[in-house]
Ligand code: FAD
């Protein structure tokens with residue numbers, strides 16, 4: 001394993017923000033990881049795992065050992081007529097895994113097609129899209145503790161998954177590196193197509209009884225038309241989480257702002273689309289120098305070239321302030337912010 005010093009991270013984050021890692025290690029297995037932990041401990045540097053950098057805002061010189069996992073592997077751990085359990089290395093890319101599972105006849109992940117990033121990062125925010133969240137499939141998460149190098153195995157329940165949330169953002173924040181995720185998938189088609197945008201798209205294509213392939217294709221089409229490709233317009237997907245309010249408060253707000261869509265969320269809460277709130281504060285298509293709000297999706301902040309983490313966060317703060325002023329709703333940033 002080689003450790004590189006003062007390494008640029010610009011090509012390692014999808015917002016293409018300029019930042020440097022005091023040190024960076026590309027690791028190929030658990031032995032490398034333990035070596036990296038010891039190297040960082042000897043220099044009193046924190047260890048910062050980085051996947052594809054599609055959910056981070058980076059800024060300045062990160063005083064850390066940035067660890068990138070280059071591990072690969074998809075292993076069948078158990079299978080029966082109904083289901084199959086796959087152990088997938090954390091360094092694997094997410095979308096190719098979804099595609100491969102569909103081809104093999106391992107069903108369930110179709111709604112999560114085209115989400116950027118690595119398998120190891122997927123449990124951190126419990127990735128979700130089009131009515132499905134990762135938590136439905138996680139059987140185990142395998143990790144190494146950064147302080148001791150000891151292995152740790154968590155069940156799906158231990159992960160405390162919730163909307164864009166998990167134990168890895170709270171009690172176990174910065175404590176471990178995920179090395180493998182075990183996913184239980186269905187051997188029988190398991191179609192979930194009731195998410196409104198998805199249902200509408202399938203309906204418009206005249207598909208009455210969608211197959212998993214139909215769902216996959218529809219999700220890929222919707223995402224390709226709605227979300228900007230970071231390779232051309234650098235971004236981190238949704239910049240804010242969709243806020244949740246008690247149903248009565250959400251209904252009162254919708255009464256005052258006709259057209260505000262409400263989505264039921266668990267018992268007693270409703271989710272509000274942050275994109276709608278931001279658009280109705282006039283931000284859609286706004287541009288301030290190098291950074292701006294995407295003209296087709298108000299929840300996406302774009303670095304049009306030359307923007308830095310400070311500029312992105314300053315714009316995000318102005319957006320959140322205006323939403324708070326107009327709607328009295330607090331927006332929470334979705335990507336993790338490092339440096340500054
Ligand atoms: P990174 O951005 O590299 O890291 C994210 C966080 O996870 C960091 O705190 C990092 O330290 C930590 N981390 C990474 N790897 C590990 C590891 N092995 N062990 C421990 N911690 C780790 N998300 C959704 O949920 N749904 C979507 O529909 C969606 N759409 C997106 C669309 C676009 C265009 C973009 C750019 C992003 C989108 N995202 C979406 C966000 C993002 O793709 C996910 O959060 C993804 O899981 C991040 O993966 P990553 O490898 O890029 O993680």
Ligand code: EPU
Nearest residue numbers: 129130237238240241242261273275276279296297298299
């Ligand atoms: N909307 C607007 N204006 C906009 C954008 C959205 O009014 O500019 C409103 C519309 O009413 C629309 C609603 O917001 O119907 C929802 O929009 P969309 O279907 O695009 O979904 P979203 O709520 O903006 C969430 C996730 C996405 C995920 C999609 C599909 C969050 C924070 N974001 O977005 O995840 O792909 O649903 O399920 O929950 C990500 O996390 O990076 C991400 C892209």
